Amino acid sequence: MRKFLLPPLIVLFFIMESLFVEFVPPTVFAGNYILVPHFLISVILLLTIYGPKNYGVLYGFLFGLIFDIVYTEIIGIYLLLFPLVAYICYRLMKILQNNMIIAVLISIVGIALLELGAYEMNVLINRTNMSFTIFSADRLLPTLIMNFAFIVIVVYPLKKHFEKLVLSLDS
Numbered sequence: 057m058r059k060f061l062l063p064p065l066i067v068l069f070f071i072m073e074s075l076f077v078e079f080v081p082p083t084v085f086a087g088n089y090i091l092v093p094h095f096l097i098s099v100i101l102l103l104t105i106y107g108p109k110n111y112g113v114l115y116g117f118l119f120g121l122i123f124d125i126v127y128t129e130i131i132g133i134y135l136l137l138f139p140l141v142a143y144i145c146y147r148l149m150k151i152l153q154n155n156m157i158i159a160v161l162i163s164i165v166g167i168a169l170l171e172l173g174a175y176e177m178n179v180l181i182n183r184t185n186m187s188f189t190i191f192s193a194d195r196l197l198p199t200l201i202m203n204f205a206f207i208v209i210v211v212y213p214l215k216k217h218f219e220k221l222v223l224s225l226d227s
Contacts, residue, residue, distance in 0.1 A: 059221060066103075066115060069095045070122070089198040094167045096123065097138060098207050099214065101163045104142045105149050106218035108225055116142040130181070137173045141166045156211055163207050164200055171196050 073095040082091070096119055104112025120138030124131045145166045152158050175191055178184040186195075 059225065061217075062103075062111075062115075062221065065217070066096065066099055066119060069099045070119065074126075088194065090195040091202050092171070092195065092199045093206070094170065094199070094203050095206060097141065097167060097170055098163055098203060098210070100138060100142055101145050101166045102159065102207075102211060102214045103218055104146045105154070105159045105162065106215050106222075108222050112142040112146060113139045116140075133174060133177050137170050137177075141170050141173070144169065156215065159215070160204070160207050160211055163211075164204055167203050168196065168200055171199060 073093045076093045076095070082089075097116075100112050100116050100119065103115060116139035117135065120135040121131070123134040123138070128134065145162050148162050148165070149158075152162070175184070175186075175188075175196075
C-alpha cells in the first residue's frame, strides 16, 4: 500500500514547490535575494537515503524530466542533474553513518550540487550573465538556508514513511 502512496507524495511536493514560488512574495525574505525552493529534490534525496535501493535515482529521472517539461525551456538539465545528485548522495551515504543529522547535511550538499550544476549549465549555454560571486551570495546561500529549514521540518516524517515503505517491500 505504501508504494502506491509514494508517487502522489512526490507529486504533492512538486506542486508545493510551485505554490511556494507563486504565493510567497520575494520581498518577504529581504528582497534582493533569490530563493529557490527545492522541495522536490529534497524529498527525492531523502527517498534515496531512507527508501528502497535505487528508488531515488529512478524518481530523479522521472521527475527531472517532468521538471524540465514544466519549468525549463531546455529538456535535459534537470533530467541529468536530479538522478546524478541522487546517485552522488546515495554513494556518500554508503560511506557515512546513517542518521538524521548526516541526512540533512547530505541533502543540503545535494541541493548545492544541483544549484551549481544548473548555474554552470546556464553559463555554458550563455543563458545567464550572473557572476559566480553574485550567484553564490544572492542565490546559492539564501536557497540553501531556506531549503535547510524545509528539510529539518520534513526529515523525520519522511524518514518514518520511507522506512515503513522499505519494510513493506521486504515482506
